[in-house]
Amino acid sequence: MSSDDAPVPPGDGPTGGPPGGAAGIVVTGVRRVFGDVVAVDDISLVARPGEVTALIGPNGAGKTTLMLMLATLLVPDRGAITIDGIDPVTDPRAVRRRIGWMPDGFGTWDALTVREVLHTIGAAYDLPAAEARARTEEVLAQVHLGDLADRRARVLSRGQKQRLGMARALLHRPTTLILDEPASGLDPRSRIELRDLLRSLAAAGTTVLVSSHILTELQEMADRAVIVAGGRTIETQAVDGAPRALRTWRIAAQDRTRLVEALDAAAVVWRAAGTTVDVDLAGDDEAAELLAGLAGSGARVTAYAPVHGAMEAAYLAATEERR
Amino acid sequence: MxxxxxxxxxxxxxxxxxxxxxxxxxxxxWVVVIGLVTFAAWWAVRTTDVASGPSLYDVTTFFVLMLGMLIVPSLTATTVNGDRxxxxxxxxxxxLVTSWELVLGKLLASWLVAMCFLATALPFLAWAWAAGGIGFGRILLSLLVLTVVLAVVAAVGLMFSSLTARPVASAVLTYLSLATLVVGTLIAFLLAAVIMTEEVTVTVRGVPDSYWSAEVTPPLDEPQPGLPSEGFIPQPTEDDCTTFTRRQSVAHTERLWPLLALNPFVVVADAAPSRTSESSTFGGGFTPMRWISDGSRDARHGAGDLDAVVDECGDVIARTEAESEDTQRQRDVADRERRDENAVWPWGLGFLVALGVGSVLVAERRVRTPVRRLPSGTRIA
Structure with missing residues (x-):
């Protein structure tokens, strides 16, 4: 029996520190090829403990492949990965203790009940039976699946299965969460609950890496965004830095002529968009200054809002040239 | 682990x-079918003067093996790719589940299910035992071999389920492999035996063919008591035997017997064949396990020493009944000793165990993560 088989605390918990090296997820120049297809070309990112890091990118950008490498399922062809300082290739079992992975489209054993699925996972993580039972009830409450605990997993809706997948990822108290499209299939209330759950876990010190196509939600949830496209890292930015990004604002006014005159006077380039006008502004400060100017112009502004959310704008700008 | x-x-x-x-x-x-088959076997032999126990046992054991080879692959042949x-x-x-735990756990589950099926067949085997003619040791040994064979079948299914992406493909490949072992080896043996048959010259000591045509006694003019009224050929005596050579076909089965040893039915049959009071192969009634065992052991022995003189004299010369019986007994004892020295099942079981171990090794390799090279057409998750 190797030392890995010795009973260990079921996950070190969010407060468990790395055995050596950097805490959280560090990906450096990773590449992975399947035959002729380059799924991941050159991705680098850092996801820190206590933060929610969003991994965003178009379909086929390499997000899921990267997450499979982080989940100790695939070996990168090139580059390096560490999770809490541990290389998932050389010591996958140590990494597995620390990570909670939720794949896109969580599959489950149809014949088992929700509770049995989690008991089985607990046993697979060496949790003592009593602790597995207790933890099961805790995570069922966290993901609001308590009422469905004795239902067969096969009768769950897609959203309920996603919540079960989340419960499975949390069961052994991982220090790092790797979540592939966790909000997919969730109803609005469940999405809000997921957002709050991830924020609370991050606040407790967990490293959270989450991929999603729903950028508005990521903006509310994430501290940092890593934009990938074509298998490469395009941009990494703090989400609170997004308001400084260039984005399009849409303005509606009762007097459109005066609005256009005011924009010309302020030397702002504008585009007609139906009865409204679009302008490109470099950040929220510039938008606030323009709004103050328009207020005194007599244009009688009725609507003034960005066309895209800050993260959407950053994403669109970053991926525009790759289209 | x-x-x-x-x-x-x-x-x-x-x-x-x-x-x-x-x-x-x-x-x-399963229980109903095995019960019917056992009952039918008992019904068929109940009025004959042969022991019904071995017949019942042979039929039931073979049927359990056959059904086991049909059912067990359905448990394992889709287990890995089905999960994927x-x-x-x-x-x-x-x-924290390791690749070994994953593979062996799946194998254990399938084997336990197979054992459940085997356990339900035990009452029928007990019936055969109660009918007499079978030792408890024989039952134990053949059950042990059956248990190992079913585990190997499960392992082969497991291997194919880890090698192919589609459950249908792995199920087909598993059944094809088992059919190759059961039917293919037999066909290969028979074809190869024909191909490897050669004409050889053997030295024989016996009554030459010319004796039966040339020694016809002409009809006697007057019938004499004790002799037929028409012509007859007198029974040859020791003095009529000569040494001569003859061309005959010899199949070199001693080079082909490993093909038979690969067959699970041969392994199970040869591990504990029937031992009735009759010493000849077909003298003990309907005992297919014994027939297969003797046949495979004779195949392993093959043509024997082709340079030795074949003594056929004793078969044809005049003897008393007691002398003939004694000769036959000696020959049967010699046959039994020869067959005891040419057991096939240890080799077959060794091969099957190696096949099972190899299958498990392949399956473990295929579920080991992290994966460096993903076979084309497969997804990791």
Whole structure:
């Protein structure tokens, strides 16, 4: 029996520190090829403990492949990965203790009940039976699946299965969460609950890496965004830095002529968009200054809002040239 | 290796099987079919003067093996790729469960199910034992071999389920492999035996063919008591035997017997064949296991020493009944000793065990993560 088989605390918990090296997820120049297809070309990112890091990118950008490498399922062809300082290739079992992975489209054993699925996972993580039972009830409450605990997993809706997948990822108290499209299939209330759950876990010190196509939600949830496209890292930015990004604002006014005159006077380039006008502004400060100017112009502004959310704008700008 | 995690995987498999398939129905049908077959075998031999126990036992054991080879692959041949298709294999692979625990747990579950089927056949084997003519040791040995063979069958299914992406493909490949072992080896043996048959010259001591045509006694003019009224050929005596050569066909089965040893039915039959009071192969009634055993052991012995003189004299010369019986007894004892020295089942069992171990090794390699090279057409999750 190797030392890995010795009973260990079921996950070190969010407060468990790395055995050596950097805490959280560090990906450096990773590449992975399947035959002729380059799924991941050159991705680098850092996801820190206590933060929610969003991994965003178009379909086929390499997000899921990267997450499979982080989940100790695939070996990168090139580059390096560490999770809490541990290389998932050389010591996958140590990494597995620390990570909670939720794949896109969580599959489950149809014949088992929700509770049995989690008991089985607990046993697979060496949790003592009593602790597995207790933890099961805790995570069922966290993901609001308590009422469905004795239902067969096969009768769950897609959203309920996603919540079960989340419960499975949390069961052994991982220090790092790797979540592939966790909000997919969730109803609005469940999405809000997921957002709050991830924020609370991050606040407790967990490293959270989450991929999603729903950028508005990521903006509310994430501290940092890593934009990938074509298998490469395009941009990494703090989400609170997004308001400084260039984005399009849409303005509606009762007097459109005066609005256009005011924009010309302020030397702002504008585009007609139906009865409204679009302008490109470099950040929220510039938008606030323009709004103050328009207020005194007599244009009688009725609507003034960005066309895209800050993260959407950053994403669109970053991926525009790759289209 | 952790026993707890191993059992977690096995238990998961068992629960899945019991809840998702019509398992009780299959088990019930199994019991009914085996019961009918055993009853039919008993009915067929009940009025004959041969011991019915060995007949019942042989028929039931073979039937259990045949049905086992049909049912067990359905348990394992879809277990890995089926899990992958349902997206649950990767879920387990990212826990502390190792690839060995995953593979052995699945194998254990399938083997336990096979043992359940075997256990339900035990009452019928007990019936055969009660009918007499079978030793308890024989039952134990053949059950042990049967148990190992079914585990090997499960391992082969497991291997193919790890090698192919589609459950249908692995099920077909598993059944094809088993058909190759059961039918293919037999066909290959027969074809090869024909191909490897050669004409050889053997030295024979016996009554030459010319004796039977040239020594016809002409009819006697007057009938004499004790002699036929028409012509006859007198029974040859020792003095009529000569040494001569003859061309005859010889199949070199001693070079081909390993083909038979690969056959699971031969392995099970040869491990504990019937031993009735009759010493000749076909003298003990309907005992297919004995027929197969003697046939395969004779095949292993082959043509024997072709340079030795073949003594046929004793078969044709005049003897008393007591002398003939004594000669036959000596010949049967010699045959039995020869067959005892040419057991086939240890080699066959060795091969099957190696096949099973190899299958498990392949399966373990295929579920090991992290994966460096992903076979084309397969997804990791």
């Amino acid at each position: 952790s026993r707890k995690r191993l059992w977690t995987v096995a238990r998961l498999e068992l629960v899945q099987r019991v809840r998702t398939s019509r398992w009780p129905v299959v088990l019930g049908a 298709e349902h997206g649950v294999l990767a879920t387990m692979q990212t826990t």
